[in-house]
Amino acid sequence: MKLNRGTCIFNFPLTFFLFIRVILAHSSTQNIMAPLSLFLCFLTFSLCTGYASAVPLDVDLPNGHFEDGPKPSNLKKTVIIGKYSLPKWEISGLVEYIKGGPQPGGFFFNVPRGVHAVRLGNEASISQNVTVIPGSVYSLTFGATRTCAQDEVLTISVPGQSADLPLQTLYSSNGGDTYAWAFKATSKVVKVTFHNPGIQEDPTCGPLLDAVAIKEMLPLKYIRGNLVKNGGFEIGPHVFKEFSTGILLPAKVMDKYSPLPGWIIESLKPVKYIDRKHFSVPKGLAAIELVAGRESAIAQTIRTVPNKFYNLIFTVGDAKNGCHGSMMVEAFAGKETLKVPFVSEGKGGFKTAILKFQATSMRTRLTFYSAYYHTKLHDYGHLCGPVLDNVIVFPVTS
Ligand SMILES: [Ca+2]
Numbered sequence: 001m002k003l004n005r006g007t008c009i010f011n012f013p014l015t016f017f018l019f020i021r022v023i024l025a026h027s028s029t030q031n032i033m034a035p036l037s038l039f040l041c042f043l044t045f046s047l048c049t050g051y052a053s054a055v056p057l058d059v060d061l062p063n064g065h066f067e068d069g070p071k072p073s074n075l076k077k078t079v080i081i082g083k084y085s086l087p088k089w090e091i092s093g094l095v096e097y098i099k100g101g102p103q104p105g106g107f108f109f110n111v112p113r114g115v116h117a118v119r120l121g122n123e124a125s126i127s128q129n130v131t132v133i134p135g136s137v138y139s140l141t142f143g144a145t146r147t148c149a150q151d152e153v154l155t156i157s158v159p160g161q162s163a164d165l166p167l168q169t170l171y172s173s174n175g176g177d178t179y180a181w182a183f184k185a186t187s188k189v190v191k192v193t194f195h196n197p198g199i200q201e202d203p204t205c206g207p208l209l210d211a212v213a214i215k216e217m218l219p220l221k222y223i224r225g226n227l228v229k230n231g232g233f234e235i236g237p238h239v240f241k242e243f244s245t246g247i248l249l250p251a252k253v254m255d256k257y258s259p260l261p262g263w264i265i266e267s268l269k270p271v272k273y274i275d276r277k278h279f280s281v282p283k284g285l286a287a288i289e290l291v292a293g294r295e296s297a298i299a300q301t302i303r304t305v306p307n308k309f310y311n312l313i314f315t316v317g318d319a320k321n322g323c324h325g326s327m328m329v330e331a332f333a334g335k336e337t338l339k340v341p342f343v344s345e346g347k348g349g350f351k352t353a354i355l356k357f358q359a360t361s362m363r364t365r366l367t368f369y370s371a372y373y374h375t376k377l378h379d380y381g382h383l384c385g386p387v388l389d390n391v392i393v394f395p396v397t398s
Contacts, residue, residue, distance in 0.1 A: 056215070056216040056218055057132075057138070057214060057215065057216040058213075058214075058215040058216065058238055059213060059214065059215075059238075060211070060212070060213045061088070061128055061130065061192075061212045061213060061214060062088040062128070063086075063087045063088035063089065064211055064212040064213055065113055065114045065116070065210070065211045066086070066097070066114070066116045066117055066118050066209075066210065066211075067114045067115065067116050068087040068088070069086070069087075069097055069116060070082075070085040070086050070087075070097055071085070075097060078096040078097055078098060078119075079094060079095070079096055079097075080095045080096065080097050080118075086118070086126065088128060089126045089127065089128050090126065090127050090128070091124070091125070091126050091127075092124060092125045092126075092127075093120075093121060093122070093123050093124030093125060094120075094121030094122060094123075094124045094203055094204060095118055095119070095120060095121065095124045095125075095126060096118065096119040096121065096204060097116065097118060098111065098116065098117045098118065098119050098208065099111070099115055099116055100115055100116070100117065107147065107148070109147065109175065109208060110145075110174050110175025110176070111175070111208075111210050112143065112174060112175055112176040112210065112243045112245075113143060113210055113211045113240060113242060113243050114210070114211070116210075117143075117208050117209060117210035118208070118209050118210075119147060119204065119206055119207070119208050119209075120154075120194065120195070120196035120206045120207050120209065121196065121203050121204045121205065121206045122196065122198065122199045122200060122203045122205075122206065123195075123196060123197065123198075123199065124195070124196050124206065125193050125194060125195035125196070126193070126194050126209070127191050127192060127193035127194070128191070128192055128212075129189050129190070129191050129192075130189065130190055130191075130192050130214060131188060131189055132185040132187075132188065132189070132190055132216075133185060133188075133216070134185050134186060134187055134188055135184070135185065135186075136184070136185050136216055136217075137182055137183070137184050137185075137216070137217040137257050137261075138182065138183060138184075138185060138214055138215065138216055138217065139180050139181065139182040139183075139214070139215050139217055139236075139237040139238065139257075139259035140156065140180065140181050140182075140183075140192065140212060140213070140214050140237075141178060141179070141180045141211075141212070141213045141214075141215070141237045141238040141239070141240065141247055141259075142156075142178065142179060142180075142181075142194070142209060142211060142212045142213070143176065143177065143178045143209065143210040143211040143212075143240075144165070144167060144177060144178070144179055144194075144207050144208065144209050144210075145167065145170065145175050145176075145177050145207065145208050146167040146168065146170070146207055146208075147205060147206065147207065147208050148200070148202065148205040149198070149200050149205050150168050151166075151168060151198070152167045152168070152196070152198055152205070152206060152207050153165065153166055153167065153196070153197055153198055153207075154167060154194060154195070154196065154207045154209075155193075155194070155195040155196070155197050156181050156192075156193070156194055156195075157192075157193045157195065158183045158185075158190040158191065158192055158193070159186070159187075159190065159191060160186060161183045161184070161256075163181055163250070164197070165179060165181070165250060167207055169269070169383075170381065171245070171246075171248060171270075171272070171291060171382070171383050172245040172381075172382050173379055173381035173382050174245070175208070175210075176243065176244075176245035177245065177248060178211075178240065178244065178245065178246070178247045178248065179247065179248045179249075179250060179270070180236075180237035180238075180247050180248070180249055180250075180259035180260075180273065181250065181259060182217065182237075182257035182258055182259040183257055184256070184257055192212075192214075194207075194209055194212075211240060213238040213240065214238065215237055215238035217235065217257075217259070217261050218235070220235065220261045220262050225392075225394055226392045226393065226394060227302045227303065227304070227310070227393040227394065227395075228262070228300060228302060228366065228391045228392060228393050229261070229262035229300065229302075230260070230261050230262035230263065231262075231390065231391040231392055231393075232283055232284045232286075232287075232389060232390050232391075233260065233263075233273070233284075233286045233287050233288055233388075233389060234284050234285055234286055235260075235261050235262075236259065236260050236261075236273045236286055237249075237259040237260070237273060239273075239275040239277070239278075239286075241277070243278075244274075244275060244277070244278040245278075246272035246273060246274045246275075246278070246279065246289060246291075246319075247259075247272065247273040247274075248270040248271075248272055248273075248291075249265050249270050249271050249272070249273055250265065250270045251265045251266065251267055251268055251269065251270060251296065252264050252265045252266075259273075260273060260288075260298075262300055263298055263299065263300050264298070264299045264300065265296065265297075265298055266296070266297040266298070266299050266367070267294075267295055267296055267297055268292075268295050268296065269291075269292030269293075269295040269296040270291070270292065270296060271288050271289065271290055271291065271292070271296050271298050272288065272289040272290075272291045273286060273288060273289075274286065274287055274288070274289050274319055274387070279319040279320060279321055279348075279387075280317070280318070280319055280320030280321075280347075280348025280387075281319075281387070281389065282315040282317050282350040282387065282389040282390060283315065283389050283390045284389075284390075287317075287319075287387050287388065287389035287390075288387065288388045288389070289319050289321075289384065289385055289386070289387050289388075290329065290368070290369060290370035290385040290386050290387075290388060291370075291374075291383045291384055291385045292370070292373075292383065292385070293369070293370050293371070293372055293373040293374075293385070294369055294370070294371065296369060296370075297367050297368060297369040298367070298368050298369070298388070299365055299366060299367040299368070300365070300366050300391075301363050301364070301365045301366075302363070302364055302365075302366060302393055303362065303363060304334075304359035304361070304362065304363065304364040305359060305362075305395075306359055306360060306361055306362065307358060307359065307360075308358070308359050308395055308396075309356060309357070309358050309359075309395070309396040310333070310356070310357055310358075310359060310364075310393050310394065310395050310396060311354055311355070311356055311392075311393065311394055311395075311396055312331065312333045312338075312354070312355040312356075312357060312366065312391070312392070312393050313352060313353070313354050313355075313390075313391075313392045313393075314331065314352070314353055314368070314388060314389070314390060314391045314392070315350050315351070315352050315353075315387075315388070315389045315390040316329045316340050316342045316350060316351055316352075316353060316386055316387065316388060317342065317344075317348065317349055317350025317351065317386070317387045317389070318342070318344035318345075318346060318347070318348060318349060318350070318386065318387055319348070319384070319387050320346060320347060320348030321346070321376065321384060322346050322376040322377050322378060322379065322382075322384070323344055323346060323374050323375075323376055323377075323384035323385065324344050324345065324346045324374075324376075324377045325343070325344055325372075325374060326341065326342075326343050326344075326372075327341070327342045327343070327344055327370065327371075327372065327374065327385065327386040328340065328341050328342070328370070328371035328372060328386075329342065329353075329368060329369070329370060329371070329386050329388060330368070330369055330370075330371050331353070331355055331366070331367070331368050332365070332366065332367040332368075333355055333357040333364060333365075333366050333393075334357050334358070334359060334360050334361075334364045334365070335357070335360060336355055336356075336357040336358075338353060338355040339371065340353040342386055344386070346377065350387065350389070352390075356396065366391065366393070368388050368391075370385040370386050372385075373385075374386075
């Protein structure tokens, strides 16, 4: 796939206008070389001045939704025959090409984005080469759900970096669970691989993968007046436009790079990255939903001056996603704790809380989690929780 970052986009209307001017100016002569060389000068000038722009990569992978299927002759029922039969992908082992809906054997597969998905059977994998910028960090967003066994695991990797994603907990009841994982590119082309390491009695049992996208994570900058990086959660993984139940950010136990720059997902369960198009978000385009109670915390370590006082301000609310009830977000800053109750009516309300703390060292850890577990009012299979947004820390001026 082609990158669009780093390629210069010259100002075509301006260059063309200048070219026409030059043509007219030289119309009395028959020499076409003079205007042509001037045009090339303008072109070079445009390419090498402020008219250039860079857009970070943020796209679906080619055939990332698997809607472009194998030829019927390369399918044996649902099993894909041939290493290169699935367009844009390379497959290994027992990979099925699935159409959403009822399946033989009484299964039902939800394919929330488009119609088709792939299922990775025992020890099967699919991979694709992606062109990237060495040294840059990328996050992959992908729809993945288990299909029959409780203990299904999806291994995602690029050369030298990998993560095992347990799929036993279903966070949405419609098959829409979506995850993100980040890696640092160490070469111009990386091979992204999804692999099912499991061996089940039924060899076709394994994770269903229905969409894959990639986004380049640009380096973070501090915003004046806030010691917290990415405190509004505005910088995060690719969000699928057409359908989203939020993106699960797995606990960062072993991974070096976070799909949510600046933040660490602690403990066992993920937190959810939610976007303004599909949820109610207190501020900006994105926020975090704490979907796993005390089993999942989100944290950041900030620089502080010992003995100095600081204010921690943050917003707590609900995502307008049918998550009702008495919620509680617990916040920790150094040795101070604040419990923020929030009664959700499921209408997308929010409130702001403030915690004053005294730093005890050069670094202070901020931690947030949901005190309780919640499920949607009319859908007990769908885990949900309070929303966190707009985390700000600044020194108290005396
Ligand atoms: Ca926000």
